[in-house]
Amino acid sequence: MRGYLLRRLPSALLVLLVTSFLIFTILRLVPGDPASxxxxxxxxxxxxxxxxxxxxxxxxxxxxxxxWIGSLVTGDLGPSYAIGGQxxxxxxxxxxxxxxxxxxxxxxxxxxxTAFGVMGATSRNRWIRSAIRVTTTAALAVPPFIxxxxxxxLFAVILGVxxxxxRIAFFTAPDLAVQYLLLPALCLALPxxxxxxxxxxxxxxxxxxxxxxxxxxxxxxAPRRLLWRHALPNALPPVVTLLGMQTGHLLxxxxxxxxxxxxxxxxxxxxxxxxxxxxxxxQDLLLLLVAVFVLVQLFTDLVYAWLDPRIRWE
Numbered sequence: 001m002r003g004y005l006l007r008r009l010p011s012a013l014l015v016l017l018v019t020s021f022l023i024f025t026i027l028r029l030v031p032g033d034p035a036s037x038x039x040x041x042x043x044x045x046x047x048x049x050x051x052x053x054x055x056x057x058x059x060x061x062x063x064x065x066x067x068w069i070g071s072l073v074t075g076d077l078g079p080s081y082a083i084g085g086q087x088x089x090x091x092x093x094x095x096x097x098x099x100x101x102x103x104x105x106x107x108x109x110x111x112x113x114t115a116f117g118v119m120g121a122t123s124r125n126r127w128i129r130s131a132i133r134v135t136t137t138a139a140l141a142v143p144p145f146i147x148x149x150x151x152x153x154l155f156a157v158i159l160g161v162x163x164x165x166x167r168i169a170f171f172t173a174p175d176l177a178v179q180y181l182l183l184p185a186l187c188l189a190l191p192x193x194x195x196x197x198x199x200x201x202x203x204x205x206x207x208x209x210x211x212x213x214x215x216x217x218x219x220x221x222a223p224r225r226l227l228w229r230h231a232l233p234n235a236l237p238p239v240v241t242l243l244g245m246q247t248g249h250l251l252x253x254x255x256x257x258x259x260x261x262x263x264x265x266x267x268x269x270x271x272x273x274x275x276x277x278x279x280x281x282x283q284d285l286l287l288l289l290v291a292v293f294v295l296v297q298l299f300t301d302l303v304y305a306w307l308d309p310r311i312r313w314e
Contacts, residue, residue, distance in 0.1 A: 012294050016290065016291060020069065020072075034057065034081045034279060035055065075088075082278045091269070094264065094265045094268065097258075098258070098266040105192075108193060109193045109243070112190075113197045114196075116193065116198070120198075122204070122227060136194035147190060148257060152260075164183075165260075168180050183261060184257050189250070243300070244297050244303075251289050255271070270282060
């Protein structure tokens with residue numbers, strides 16, 4: 001397993017390096033100038049030039065890029081251009097909220113996806129299978145900004161059982177924190193849970209059609225034992241890979257969901273940085289999300305290799 005990990009690390013580092021260059025380049029191609037934004041609409045050219053010089057924006061792009069990579073390596077992310085404060089402090093303050101939301105959504109994905117997959121593959125009730133099919137189709141077809149509004153209208157406005165938005169720190173008041181977390185986590189999790197449920201359903205159905213399952217059924221092995229001890233483990237490897245990919249989608253989707261539910265995470269910080277052309281905040285945030293996605297994919301590959309030892313030798 002260690003050798004497999006060492007073989008995967010170079011490609012992961014190469015992805016991060018290439019992505020960092022793309023992020024840096026694309027941000028500079030976006031219309032707008034941080035110096036002009038900071039100077040204000042009535043500033044003269046000399047003031048804008050002075051701000052550009054102070055921020056180092058008049059240096060060659062390659063110099064700016066190498067300076068940024070060097071600051072990442074040393075851990076000194078520098079100050080924010082427009083929002084104020086150190087970039088590392090801003091990211092640290094929003095990271096906890098985004099991780100909390102993503103983990104809660106991931107829990108919903110696993111629970112709902114497993115329920116959809118197992119019930120869809122094993123239920124003999126046609127109405128239950130139809131209801132699961134309709135639910136997963138709706139979860140995939142309806143975008144989060146619509147499902148979020150529907151959830152708020154249903155649970156916050158009509159029923160009045162959950163708050164419509166905001167956040168309370170979990171360790172401050174756990175019971176209230178869970179109430180504020182449920183709606184955004186469910187909104188974020190629904191599409192990924194639908195995808196996971198469909199893949200798991202197909203995998204279980206394929207496993208239940210194998211010859212050894214039919215032989216065990218004829219020998220009198222209980223259907224529940226066949227499902228949980230044989231069919232489900234055989235269906236897990238591709239589902240684990242899919243779950244790793246969906247974790248990356250959860251991180252990306254958290255930006256929109258945080259805006260809907262006023263969740264003070266990295267999504268709101270990224271929005272402020274983009275509007276104000278705050279290069280350090282935006283490029284550090286984007287690279288952080290890519291790094292997390294790469295780490296999740298690497299961990300997913302390790303779990304896949306653990307479930308299927310043939311992967312390690314290939």
